[in-house]
Amino acid sequence: MSLVTDSPVHSSSSDDFAAFLDASLDSGSSEETEDSDQLETQRVKRRKVDKMENIEELQDPTSLPPSLEQTAEASMKKDVCTHPGSFGEMCILCGQRLDADSGVTFGYIHKGLRLENDEIVRLRNTDMKNLLRHKKLYLVLDLDHTLLNSTQLIHMSPQEEYLKSQTDSLQDVSKGSLFMLSFMHMMTKLRPFVRAFLKEASELFEMYIYTMGDRAYALEMAKLLDPQREYFSSRVISRDDGTHRHQKGLDVVLGQESAVLILDDTENAWTKHKDNLILMERYHFFASSCHQFGFNCKSLSELKNDESETDGALVTILKVLKRVHGMFFDELEGNLVDRDVRQVLKTIRKEVLKGCKLVFSRVFPTGFQADNHLLWKMAEGLGATCLKELDPSVTHVVSTDAGTEKSRWAVKHKKFLVHPQWIEAANYLWQKQPEENFIVNQTKNP
Numbered sequence: 001m002s003l004v005t006d007s008p009v010h011s012s013s014s015d016d017f018a019a020f021l022d023a024s025l026d027s028g029s030s031e032e033t034e035d036s037d038q039l040e041t042q043r044v045k046r047r048k049v050d051k052m053e054n055i056e057e058l059q060d061p062t063s064l065p066p067s068l069e070q071t072a073e074a075s076m077k078k079d080v081c082t083h084p085g086s087f088g089e090m091c092i093l094c095g096q097r098l099d100a101d102s103g104v105t106f107g108y109i110h111k112g113l114r115l116e117n118d119e120i121v122r123l124r125n126t127d128m129k130n131l132l133r134h135k136k137l138y139l140v141l142d143l144d145h146t147l148l149n150s151t152q153l154i155h156m157s158p159q160e161e162y163l164k165s166q167t168d169s170l171q172d173v174s175k176g177s178l179f180m181l182s183f184m185h186m187m188t189k190l191r192p193f194v195r196a197f198l199k200e201a202s203e204l205f206e207m208y209i210y211t212m213g214d215r216a217y218a219l220e221m222a223k224l225l226d227p228q229r230e231y232f233s234s235r236v237i238s239r240d241d242g243t244h245r246h247q248k249g250l251d252v253v254l255g256q257e258s259a260v261l262i263l264d265d266t267e268n269a270w271t272k273h274k275d276n277l278i279l280m281e282r283y284h285f286f287a288s289s290c291h292q293f294g295f296n297c298k299s300l301s302e303l304k305n306d307e308s309e310t311d312g313a314l315v316t317i318l319k320v321l322k323r324v325h326g327m328f329f330d331e332l333e334g335n336l337v338d339r340d341v342r343q344v345l346k347t348i349r350k351e352v353l354k355g356c357k358l359v360f361s362r363v364f365p366t367g368f369q370a371d372n373h374l375l376w377k378m379a380e381g382l383g384a385t386c387l388k389e390l391d392p393s394v395t396h397v398v399s400t401d402a403g404t405e406k407s408r409w410a411v412k413h414k415k416f417l418v419h420p421q422w423i424e425a426a427n428y429l430w431q432k433q434p435e436e437n438f439i440v441n442q443t444k445n446p
Helices: 013-025 036-048 051-058 066-078 117-133 158-165 194-202 215-225 287-292 313-331 341-349 374-381 405-412 421-429
Strands: 085-087 113-115 137-141 148-152 178-181 186-190 205-210 260-264 277-279 357-361 385-387 396-399 416-418
Touching (some): 113 117, 137 313, 148 215, 148 287, 186 215, 194 205, 194 313, 205 215, 260 313, 260 341, 277 313, 313 341, 357 405, 374 385, 374 421, 396 405, 396 421
Parallel strands (some): 137 205, 137 260, 260 277
Antiparallel strands (some): 085 113
């Protein structure tokens, strides 16, 4: 889409921005390949000409879309520019030097690109309408422990050495899942089903990568996941592109929050957007990943095992995404632009443990206010009713010890006695799990 008109069909905001800037600045790509001398020459020229000449220089009538030409002409006639954004501290329309502290930087779209808040709002509104016409929403995807798992070579355990002889070729990554990136001293394993996941999800969503890794790592992982650049294009966001340290935010995503779903294994990374988040079960293929999160167990690679290609985490989540998409477009009433994917997500989640009434026993620390505990809130978010005292309506007692009074009551009255992991599993898998798989053992006194 141009900076000042509606987006064309089948075009995303970020893609069209990159195309526009490439044309107007005669750059080769959005991956920091501009020739610095040429760029500096362009800047010097802009400082020397008046507004009319600046607009003419930024435009190339043979390459820019007619809509942008018309906008520039209108700007010249009015002798006013709204300064929708800047590139290298200069307005992308008129060339005037702007305040570098205003707006938001979108360096992942094009190095040096900064957009003003009003323009961001306008672009989001326009792109939202375009996406909804094609029955699509936005999907922001984390990398590590969500779509793949990486490890530094020096951190590989002796039991993982066999992997070095089983890596796939980097010449055609579309056919492999385990890659040795020697130039980064790293090995990466793609999560089972990830290629089918991306293919099917791309038909329903405009997708972004958003990782807390640096930009070089993000781009290399994008090459492994999307070698033909058919899913993400320039929509690859790294920690270098965020506006808050150690946090991820939708302020750098050109999509309306009401239409954005997030898939990530770390809830705390999205403190401002938890209602958009689908929490992902972590993928621990390498031993270093288990150690990172304090697990004293063998990794999948050490066990010479892996997640199921047909019944793994990504298979489950794809079903959830399809359910959310279907409800958003086909089951809700009212105007499409007024619908909110966050409400859809809440509705579907509350169906998981609907009808279950829970009492907790020896789960929360002594003196802790139970209804403030993460597990209590998780259960309520899944549709369960949580009680502090036993009564005949209780269906489940959640405990870590079968010997407590409440646990014995559950057995006596033929209620379900389940481990807290029963709730956590339902949270990750988005469906109620068989209670018999979460048996509670009696704690032995020392």
